[in-house]
Amino acid sequence: MKNHYPGIFAGFVILFALYHAAEYMIVFQNSIGGFFGFQLLFFIAAHIIARKQGGKGLNSWGLNLRPFPLKPILKGILTGIALYAVTWLINLTIGSEEIVSIPSFKTVLIAASPFVFGVIFSSLSEDILTRGYLYFHLKQKLSRPLFILLSATIFLLNHIYKLDKGLEAWLYLFLLGIALVIPLLTTKQLWFTTAMHWAGNAFFYISHGMVKTVSAPGGIPANYVFCLVIILFIGLSAWLLRLFPSEVKD
Secondary structure, three states: OOOOHHHHHHHHHHHHHHHHHHHHHHHOOOOHHHHHHHHHHHHHHHHHHHHHOOOOHHHHHOOOOOOOOHHHHHHHHHHHHHHHHHHHHHHHHHOOEEEEEOOOHHHHHHHHHHHHHHHHHHHHHHHHHHHHHHHHHHOOOOOHHHHHHHHHHHHHHHOOOOHHHOHHHHHHHHHHHHHHHHHHHHHOOOHHHHHHHHHHHHHHHHHHHHOEEEEOOOOOOHHHHHHHHHHHHHHHHHHHHHHOHHHHOO
């Protein structure tokens, strides 16, 4: 397969524009229809672009359904919940955060369901954009450490609405980008990463949006605790890469 860098860059720009059009519709216009419309266009474009670039549709971006990836999805969900739950419990224990109110289970179930469903698509499309697309084109051209740094940097920069939050936000987004790309290198598929990404987003929304959790004054910033927990998870992932080297050979 012969790659042409202008075409690769153009494909990335198209996917980037569609992803952020969907984000704009939900964040600034509160338009659910607009969000899902642009998400649909994103996946159609991702399929067409893969075909044009010599791939096999969405399979090229790490979304092979044969065999059905049940185990990676379940493991990713458990990992994502664990990452955010451990951080939340530590913050509550050391006083960096405190719970203000807890709604009923029924209220959480009804109110959180639309977000939990919608974030499946935003997590998956972002994973294609910042990880799967890059891996398809660059896995034979960059060393793993360099690819991890590139993917994490693009993941950070992709959060254009958070770049004004300063170093604290940049640090946890960059580290999270590292944690999310390592499973792709291990499995050569996006399913574990996307499940982890989705579950983490869903848990955070429930634990900080539905359950009213606020930062406690004078405590260690909660995001710095999150950074430390992410580093621990990255260390665990790196250990697993060394433990099972046959799984990451290209």
